[in-house]
Amino acid sequence: MKRGKLQTWGLYAALLVIAFVMISPVYILFKVSISEPEEVNTAHPSFLVQDATMDHWTDILTTEKKTETGLIIYGIKGDTYSVTGADGNDYTLKGSDQFTINGVFKKVTFLNQDKEIKLGREELQNLRNNLTTKKTFFGKKVVENLYQPLGKSFLVATITTIVAIVICAPAAYVISRMPSYIGYIVVLGLLVTRMFPDVGIALPVATRFLSWGLTDSSFGLILAHLIPNLPFLAWILVGTFAMIPKDLEQSAMIDGANRIKALIRVVFPIAIPGIAVGSIFVWLNSWNEFIYARYLSTEVATLPLRIFEVITRGSIFPAAAYSMILTIPVIIITFVLQRYMKSGMLSGAVKG
Amino acid sequence: MSSETAVNRQTNTKSSAKWKKLKSFFKMYKLETFMILPLIVYMFYFTLTPIINTVTMSFKDDDTGAWTLGNYQEIFTNINFTSALFNTLFITIVGIVLQIGFALIIALLLNQEFKGKGFFRTLMLVPMGVPTLVSGVTLLFIFGQTGYFNELLFRLGVVDTQPFWLGGGIDTLFVIIFADMWKVLPLTVLLLLAGLQSISKDVYEASSIDGASSWQTFWSITLPLLKPSITMAVILRAIDSFRIFELPLVMAGKSAPVLSTFSYEAFRHSNYGISGAAATILLGIIVLFIIAYLFIVERKNLKEVK
Numbered sequence: 059m060k061r062g063k064l065q066t067w068g069l070y071a072a073l074l075v076i077a078f079v080m081i082s083p084v085y086i087l088f089k090v091s092i093s094e095p096e097e098v099n100t101a102h103p104s105f106l107v108q109d110a111t112m113d114h115w116t117d118i119l120t121t122e123k124k125t126e127t128g129l130i131i132y133g134i135k136g137d138t139y140s141v142t143g144a145d146g147n148d149y150t151l152k153g154s155d156q157f158t159i160n161g162v163f164k165k166v167t168f169l170n171q172d173k174e175i176k177l178g179r180e181e182l183q184n185l186r187n188n189l190t191t192k193k194t195f196f197g198k199k200v201v202e203n204l205y206q207p208l209g210k211s212f213l214v215a216t217i218t219t220i221v222a223i224v225i226c227a228p229a230a231y232v233i234s235r236m237p238s239y240i241g242y243i244v245v246l247g248l249l250v251t252r253m254f255p256d257v258g259i260a261l262p263v264a265t266r267f268l269s270w271g272l273t274d275s276s277f278g279l280i281l282a283h284l285i286p287n288l289p290f291l292a293w294i295l296v297g298t299f300a301m302i303p304k305d306l307e308q309s310a311m312i313d314g315a316n317r318i319k320a321l322i323r324v325v326f327p328i329a330i331p332g333i334a335v336g337s338i339f340v341w342l343n344s345w346n347e348f349i350y351a352r353y354l355s356t357e358v359a360t361l362p363l364r365i366f367e368v369i370t371r372g373s374i375f376p377a378a379a380y381s382m383i384l385t386i387p388v389i390i391i392t393f394v395l396q397r398y399m400k401s402g403m404l405s406g407a408v409k410g
Numbered sequence: 411m412s413s414e415t416a417v418n419r420q421t422n423t424k425s426s427a428k429w430k431k432l433k434s435f436f437k438m439y440k441l442e443t444f445m446i447l448p449l450i451v452y453m454f455y456f457t458l459t460p461i462i463n464t465v466t467m468s469f470k471d472d473d474t475g476a477w478t479l480g481n482y483q484e485i486f487t488n489i490n491f492t493s494a495l496f497n498t499l500f501i502t503i504v505g506i507v508l509q510i511g512f513a514l515i516i517a518l519l520l521n522q523e524f525k526g527k528g529f530f531r532t533l534m535l536v537p538m539g540v541p542t543l544v545s546g547v548t549l550l551f552i553f554g555q556t557g558y559f560n561e562l563l564f565r566l567g568v569v570d571t572q573p574f575w576l577g578g579g580i581d582t583l584f585v586i587i588f589a590d591m592w593k594v595l596p597l598t599v600l601l602l603l604a605g606l607q608s609i610s611k612d613v614y615e616a617s618s619i620d621g622a623s624s625w626q627t628f629w630s631i632t633l634p635l636l637k638p639s640i641t642m643a644v645i646l647r648a649i650d651s652f653r654i655f656e657l658p659l660v661m662a663g664k665s666a667p668v669l670s671t672f673s674y675e676a677f678r679h680s681n682y683g684i685s686g687a688a689a690t691i692l693l694g695i696i697v698l699f700i701i702a703y704l705f706i707v708e709r710k711n712l713k714e715v716k
Binding site: 339342 | 516530541558562649670688689
């Protein structure tokens with residue numbers, strides 16, 4: 059059916075609107091991550107970037123924090139707000155001085171000793187409303203390392219995906235070739251195991267891992283991430299394999315291939331689009347995963363955990379920058395793998 | 411004594427016959443057994459036993475370990491729990507209706523042939539790459555009181571003041587629904603798109619030869635053939651939506667509790683029984699929905715496969 063010109067324009071208009079809604083939150087995130095604090099911390103934030111700054115990025119990419127005058131302040135001593143700079147000198151701050159921690163303005167009175175600084179939403183709002191200075195001082199609690207949580211997140215997501223494919227692809231194939239009634243029951247079983255809320259499973263798993271010494275370990279987190287992802291991937295792949303006709307592998311076997319060869323050479327290659335889609339979901343699930351990580355990690359954070367720590371502290375700018383770092387590889391992966399997300403090659407295989 | 415051994419022998423031969431049957435079954439399906447076993451073992455040990463643990467935990471007193479219904483009595487008199495229950499149901503039901511509708515529209519658009527299809531498709535996938543937690547953070551920037559949504563309304567002249575969307579109540583729930591929808595639309599679209607693409611082109615060719623209008627084609631060909639994908643998407647989304655956790659946690663905190671966050675808060679305060687009870691109720695609701703689904707949708711399929 060040929061489309062009219064008007065319909066084509068309508069199609070593009072609809073697509074543009076949808077694309078705008080899909081993209082704009084990511085743009086806002088990016089915008090916040092490169093904005094001067096006063097451009098965002100105001101009653102009327104600007105939509106376009108007016109004054110781009112890489113400060114927030116440099117702050118998290120380098121673990122050292124610099125003040126506006128180039129001083130690195132490591133420690134804050136007691137109620138006198140005496141701070142030690144990188145040059146070794148001590149500086150005294152007044153209680154009414156304002157400072158920023160990663161872009162969020164706070165009064166120095168919040169900097170009592172080494173206490174962790176937490177701000178409620180209203181406090182934050184108050185501080186934003188009377189910001190006056192651009193002075194930037196950092197307590198040593200704020201100094202964070204990006205690379206450790208980044209590495210952990212990447213490792214866990216990748217290994218979880220690989221293990222999930224290795225376990226699920228063969229199992230899903232078997233399920234898809236079961237007598238339809240039994241296969242149906244098994245698929246329903248997969249569905250039921252995927253139903254249970256993570257908060258319910260994570261609790262007993264957390265106590266189990268504690269006694270095994272798996273808390274904070276990547277291995278433990280991989281085991282945990284497989285819990286929701288195995289039935290998920292298996293379920294998706296059963297659908298994929300079920301669409302591959304049995305005649306295909308049988309004709310391969312008639313042509314002289316044995317069972318395993320027929321599977322590896324004929325069946326699995328056809329299933330690759332389905333496996334690709336499924337494993338992208340698994341990778342993203344694991345990369346985004348927060349609940350198990352929260353239950354199973356005490357010291358060694360994943361990137362989502364780190365972002366949660368930062369945002370609950372009210373530091374929106376590094377949260378935005380961290381979030382961008384978390385988002386970039388996923389966009390690249392999605393872009394690279396999307397051409398495999400076609401199930402069209404299946405019909406070609408049957409016809410040929 | 412001797413009769414006993416005879417009985418034993420009899421059962422032994424009986425069971426060994428069964429065993430033989432089982433053995434020959436496994437011999438016949440050696441490869442299949444080997445392929446499916448890891449999945450079954452893993453799910454048994456890391457899903458089934460924790461589920462049982464949690465359910466038993468909900469019926470036990472934290473301190474004494476004695477069987478009790480006290481945890482359930484406690485949460486049903488807790489106002490936070492009842493509002494968590496309402497919020498969860500509201501977010502799920504309203505959210506899914508909106509999500510499936512929008513996802514179907516987008517999938518149908520993307521299933522057409524047009525220039526720049528790959529580009530648009532990639533753009534659609536972008537939210538999938540944003541961690542749920544981060545989408546909460548981002549939408550916090552947007553729906554916060556001095557956020558970009560209020561600024562947009564202000565510039566369009568819709569509002570003079572800045573409404574606070576995240577203070578609890580229905581508007582907060584709608585913001586959470588929007589956040590959830592934004593995050594998961596790509597996934598739902600992909601599921602529906604895969605379903606659309608699995609529909610053979612021949613069917614469409616036949617219908618266009620028969621002179622069917624595009625609306626007729628959609629209504630009597632696309633939609634029925636897409637039904638399995640839609641039901642799959644609905645269940646997947648319902649499950650995830652009931653378990654919604656990060657978005658309410660980040661965006662609304664305690665002003666809009668849901669069952670998961672309620673359970674998590676209880677866990678954080680070491681009230682394992684309470685946490686287990688909330689999780690068990692959450693499970694119960696989901697099971698109810700699944701049973702309804704089985705009766706409404708799957709009963710026909712079950713008869714067919716039988």
